[in-house]
Amino acid sequence: MLFNSLSFAIFLPIVFFLYWFMPKKTLAKQNVLLLASSYFFYGCWDWRFLFLLIFSTLLDYYTGLKIESATAQNTRKFWFWLSISVNLGFLGIFKYYNFFATSFGDMLSGIGLKVNPWTLKVILPVGISFYTFHGLSYVIDIYKKRISAEKNFVDYSLFVSFFPLLVAGPIERATHLLPQIKRDRKFNYTQAVDGLRQILWGLFKKIVIADQCAEIANVIFNDPSAYRGSTLCMGAILFAFQIYGDFSGYSDIALGTARLFGIDLLRNFAYPYFSRDIAEFWRRWHISLSTWFRDYLYIPLGGSKGGIWLKIRNTFIIFLVSGFWHGANWTFIIWGLLHAIYIMPSIIFNTNRKNLETVAEGKTFPLLKDLVAMAVTFLLVVFAWIFFRAESLTHAVQYISGIFSESLFSMPQKQPRALVAIIILFLIVEWIGRTQQYALASFGLKWPKVLRWTFYYCLIAAIFYFTGPEKQFIYFQF
Amino acid sequence: MKKFLRTLLFFAIPVIFAGVAFEILLRRIPNDYSYKSNFLDKNAKKIEVLFLGNSHVYYGIDPKFIESKSFNASNISQPLDYDLKILEKYQNDWKHLKYVVVPVDYFSLFTRLESGIEAWRVKNYDLYFGMYSNCDPANYFEIVANQTKYNLERLRKYYLHGESDLRIDSLGWGTANHSQNSQDLIESGMVSAKRHRSSSEKRFLKGQINVLQKMADFCKERNIKLILFSSPAYKTYVENLDINQMNKNKQILNTFAASDKTVQYYDLLTDCRFDSVDFYDADHLNEIGAKKLSGIFDSIIKSEPKN
Numbered sequence: 001m002l003f004n005s006l007s008f009a010i011f012l013p014i015v016f017f018l019y020w021f022m023p024k025k026t027l028a029k030q031n032v033l034l035l036a037s038s039y040f041f042y043g044c045w046d047w048r049f050l051f052l053l054i055f056s057t058l059l060d061y062y063t064g065l066k067i068e069s070a071t072a073q074n075t076r077k078f079w080f081w082l083s084i085s086v087n088l089g090f091l092g093i094f095k096y097y098n099f100f101a102t103s104f105g106d107m108l109s110g111i112g113l114k115v116n117p118w119t120l121k122v123i124l125p126v127g128i129s130f131y132t133f134h135g136l137s138y139v140i141d142i143y144k145k146r147i148s149a150e151k152n153f154v155d156y157s158l159f160v161s162f163f164p165l166l167v168a169g170p171i172e173r174a175t176h177l178l179p180q181i182k183r184d185r186k187f188n189y190t191q192a193v194d195g196l197r198q199i200l201w202g203l204f205k206k207i208v209i210a211d212q213c214a215e216i217a218n219v220i221f222n223d224p225s226a227y228r229g230s231t232l233c234m235g236a237i238l239f240a241f242q243i244y245g246d247f248s249g250y251s252d253i254a255l256g257t258a259r260l261f262g263i264d265l266l267r268n269f270a271y272p273y274f275s276r277d278i279a280e281f282w283r284r285w286h287i288s289l290s291t292w293f294r295d296y297l298y299i300p301l302g303g304s305k306g307g308i309w310l311k312i313r314n315t316f317i318i319f320l321v322s323g324f325w326h327g328a329n330w331t332f333i334i335w336g337l338l339h340a341i342y343i344m345p346s347i348i349f350n351t352n353r354k355n356l357e358t359v360a361e362g363k364t365f366p367l368l369k370d371l372v373a374m375a376v377t378f379l380l381v382v383f384a385w386i387f388f389r390a391e392s393l394t395h396a397v398q399y400i401s402g403i404f405s406e407s408l409f410s411m412p413q414k415q416p417r418a419l420v421a422i423i424i425l426f427l428i429v430e431w432i433g434r435t436q437q438y439a440l441a442s443f444g445l446k447w448p449k450v451l452r453w454t455f456y457y458c459l460i461a462a463i464f465y466f467t468g469p470e471k472q473f474i475y476f477q478f
Numbered sequence: 479m480k481k482f483l484r485t486l487l488f489f490a491i492p493v494i495f496a497g498v499a500f501e502i503l504l505r506r507i508p509n510d511y512s513y514k515s516n517f518l519d520k521n522a523k524k525i526e527v528l529f530l531g532n533s534h535v536y537y538g539i540d541p542k543f544i545e546s547k548s549f550n551a552s553n554i555s556q557p558l559d560y561d562l563k564i565l566e567k568y569q570n571d572w573k574h575l576k577y578v579v580v581p582v583d584y585f586s587l588f589t590r591l592e593s594g595i596e597a598w599r600v601k602n603y604d605l606y607f608g609m610y611s612n613c614d615p616a617n618y619f620e621i622v623a624n625q626t627k628y629n630l631e632r633l634r635k636y637y638l639h640g641e642s643d644l645r646i647d648s649l650g651w652g653t654a655n656h657s658q659n660s661q662d663l664i665e666s667g668m669v670s671a672k673r674h675r676s677s678s679e680k681r682f683l684k685g686q687i688n689v690l691q692k693m694a695d696f697c698k699e700r701n702i703k704l705i706l707f708s709s710p711a712y713k714t715y716v717e718n719l720d721i722n723q724m725n726k727n728k729q730i731l732n733t734f735a736a737s738d739k740t741v742q743y744y745d746l747l748t749d750c751r752f753d754s755v756d757f758y759d760a761d762h763l764n765e766i767g768a769k770k771l772s773g774i775f776d777s778i779i780k781s782e783p784k785n
Contacts, residue, residue, distance in 0.1 A: 006616045020479060187479050196486070453489065460493055468625035 001044040003253040004206055004467075011041065016260055020187055027184050031154050034261065038163035042127070045167075049125040052090065053161060059086055060135035061156045064142045064149040076143065083139045087132050094124055099328030127167035129325060133292060134160050138174045140296055147174050155181050162263070164254040168247070170268040170288035177265070185262030194441065195259030200459055201440040202252030207463045209426055210245030212419050213238040220414070221389055224399040229408030232399060238416075239389050240382045241423055244273065247286070252438050271434045273381075273427075274359050276373035278342040279352035281381060289325070293318045308348065315347050316340045331387045331396055338384040358435050422462075497621060504620035504629055507636045509643035511606035514551055514650055518564070522571035525549050527779060530561035531581040533652070534709035538763040539579070541649035543772035546576070546779060550650030555596040558586055558689045563609050565696055577779055578697055579705045582731055584719055584747075585674040587686045598623045655758035657766055667714025667760030674761075675720050690734060698740050703782065706731060707744040710752040710771065715760035744778070746771070 001007045015037045019030055043050050063083035070076045108115050138159070141147045150156040159178050165171075220227055220235030227235070251268035258265045266288045275281035282290050301314045316337075323336020346352035359374065360366040366374070383400075390396035433439030444452045518525075527548035529539045535552035551564055561580055565572075591600055592612065601616070601623045603609040616622045621629065635641040645654050690706075697704040708731070728745065735743035746752075751774070756767030763771060 006619065006622050007614060010615055187482070189479075189482050192482050193485070456489075457492070464497075465626045465630075467622070468628075 001041055003250065003257075004203060007044070011037075012257065012260075019261060027182075028154070030185070031158050031181060034163070035154055035158045035161060038158070038161040038166055041163040042161065042166055045126045046123070052125055052128070053131060054157075056087065056090065056131060056135055057157050057160045059083060060139050060160070061150070061153055064139055064156075065151070067139070067142050068149040080139060080143045084136065087136055087139075091128060091132050094128055096324075096328045130169045130171055131160050131166060133171045133289075137171070137292060137296060141174055147178075150174070150178060152182075162258070164257040165265055168250050168254070169286075170251060170254065170266040171292050172266055172288070177263070180263050188262065191259050191262065195256040197440050197456075198252045198256030198259065198438050200256075200456060200463075201438055202249040202254075202256060203463050204459050205245040205249030205252065205426075207249075208245075208422060208466050210242045210249055211468075212422070212466055213242035213245065216414055216416055216419070217242050217389070221395075221399070224395070224402050227402065227413055228410050229403045229405045230410050231412040231414055232403045233408060234412045234414065236382050236386050236389075236399075236403070238419075240273070240378070240385050243385065243388070244269075255438075267437060271358075271430055271439075273378055274374055274431070274434055275377050276355045276359060276370055277346055277351075277377055278339060278380065279346045280355040281377055282339070282343070283356075289322065293322055297321060311347055312344065315343060319343070326388070330393050331390050334393065334396070335384050335387040338387065342380050342384070361435065500629070500633075501619060501621050503633055503637070505605065507632055507643050509602070509606070510553060510646050510650075510652075511602040513644055513646065514549075514553070515607045517549065517650070518551065518568055518571075521549070522568040522575075523573045525572070526574050527577045527579065527775075528565075528572075528575055529579045529650075530556070530564060531579075532556050532583065532586070533762060534581050534583060535579075536646075536650075536652040537655045537758065538709060538768050538771045539775065540647075540651040540765070540768045540772045542647075542651075543769055544776045544779070547574070548649070550646075550652075552581075552650070553599070553602070554652075555591060555594075555599055557589060557591045558582070558686050558693070560591060560603060560609075562689050562693050562696070563603065564607065565693065567607065567609065569696070572700060572702065575700070575702050577703050577705060577782075578693070579707070579775060580693065581709045582690070582706050582727070582743075583674075583709050584724055584727055587683050587690075587727055587730060588680075588723065590682045590685070593682075651768065653765075655762055655764050657755070657758070657764040660757065660764060661759035663712050663754060663757060663760050664714050667712060667716075668718050670759065670761045671715050671718030671720075675723065687730065687734075694734075694738050694741050698738075704741045705744070705775075705778065706735065706741060708747040709761070710746045710749050710756075710763065710767070712752075712754060712757045712760040713748070716748055742778075746774070 001011060015033070019033055022029055022033065039050060039053075042053060060083055063079045066079040067076050067083075070079065105115050138147075138150075138156075142149050150159070155178065158181050159172065159174060162172075162177070162181075217235050217238040220231060221239065224232055224235075248269040255265050255267070268286060268288050270284040270287065272281050272285040275284055298314055298318045301317060302310050303314060304311045319336040319340035320333060321336070323332040323334070323339075326332040326335070343352065346354070359370050386399055387393075387396045390399060429443060430439045433441060433443050436442050444455050447455070524547055526546040527541075527544055529535050529541065529548065529550045529552055531552040533552075533554040535550060536554055536556075539550050539552070541548040541550050553560075558580070565578065591597060600611045601618065601620065604611050604617050605620065611617050632643060636643075646652050694704055696702075708728070731743050731745075735741045751770060752763075752767060756763055756770055758764040758767075
């Protein structure tokens, strides 16, 4: 069940009404309803993977309790490593086994040994990377004594499986979500309206921006040899907007949906394409994943303490792991590596926390140097996206060599003027709302109701105009 | 909460109203499915020869060249399970039906409508034939099956210019593939063969063989002859087919026909009676080819001993 499907448009109001209007409403009943709805939501993809989700939930719940109750350090360690290895084991089997097997086979054939690696014919369970990371952070936090183990199984299961975040995040923390699950939730008009507004903006980003960019970007990426450098350059830029619209649109719908149930999820995006350097970009792109890697990998590895070489090593490790997290393909690893290289100057010269505040805060237009910095950062990010989007390294190299040719300075073969106009309007709205949680949060709030509603109807009309057969979200494959 | 619901309702009314109006207007546009469904509702009792199947029959069988009362109930991408659903839907109406002719092509046993790029067509059976495909609500609405800009174009054409979505004649034959605008046979052969190659291997095979068996049983119970055939195609299509998939298809059909005397199978895939002038593209006949193929079936039917 996709967020941009008719099924979800029916499912969500039903759950909403049952949730707020159930007879003799209690928190426990509400949580049971949300959990059942989440399992139904997940089961709509493939009910067989529900068993994996439930098993993973049971494992982390049980090991969490065991770690907390154990007095001996060895026992604590045993339960901790059991949980970590089983969680990562599942991820390894479903997501990475075939990659390692075929890479190993390729390596052997490189030295003249011909082998047919044994690969698995398995489908990647949707959301496995996300819910595994939920579970991992929970168990690590208990082991590090940052939190107590959750005793209530329903509450813990809901933390792992809450449907808005189940398949593509944001990657939640027990410290943030569990207290909300355990607290009585009162309906809040402002929060609910804000949630609907965020859903609307998310749908706009997905259907009007991402899906329309995808139509052109896919054609160009599918056959780069047929296009001039300028067209390929345009294709890469369109993919940058596609992936942003797709993933941040998904996150907006997830956050908005959760707010309808009185729950605030972690923010995942903060206008990343208005970043002035790569460090800022990573504070604004897929925030829940970046902070997860920071807290559970970078800092345990020593973080920025211990000298420049350790800092460089740790930075490379988290970017490579982050790339690998996205998928078992060398293209993702190179994508991560590129970002590690991009960020190096700011790590070495200790300028990675230079741009902490929002660009041109309190001003209408940015300074020229900020504008140049944003453009350079954007182009670096776009270059790295080529690897992210490419099917293979050969494909990426073919694409890039096509860009850097004489034809880069010719007219693109495709000129999607209407789409470019929509993207510019979209960027204007994002720019105006860049200090808010999401661009539409305060956009037009001071306008008369008639004008504001007309604007929302225009957004709905645009969504409706561009809508078509449901299109998957890119991050579902991760 | 009351304030929220009131505001939401007030805000949603124009959206819901527009959506409902759009849906109603779209459904009122005559199309192949609504025509064929209405035709069968009224005339199923009179039909003697029923042609079912995919675009190969849709464009390839012109019932006016069949002497017996016949109707082409095929549709583009219509798979075997939907052929069976049509048969079953009118099960009490086939009073005079003597022959059911169904193509079982290179891809027929390996694909399902719901899982391919043509899945949007499922709604046509739910909406216009009154069938039940599955619980996906998207299959019961016109507005979500296609891109809205395409739907707006349909509305514009019909309500402003009177052009409906009908692409068939009165007996269900698809009239769009005319010899005057034939496609490149080499290019289309490669493209179609690639498109028809099964990626799902044996995932649907068992189910579709089961459908064939049910169809044969259905016909046998009613003393109807089931004629299966492989549609004629141009050599550029045949040469690009996956040999394993093609052989598997033929082997299944030969075995199936051999095990059931009431079922006949004709392999016309490489039939030498068809030449380049008969094809619109490498796997679809034009009006010349359709006349020829219809004539072949007319001869087959005439040569059958009368009961």
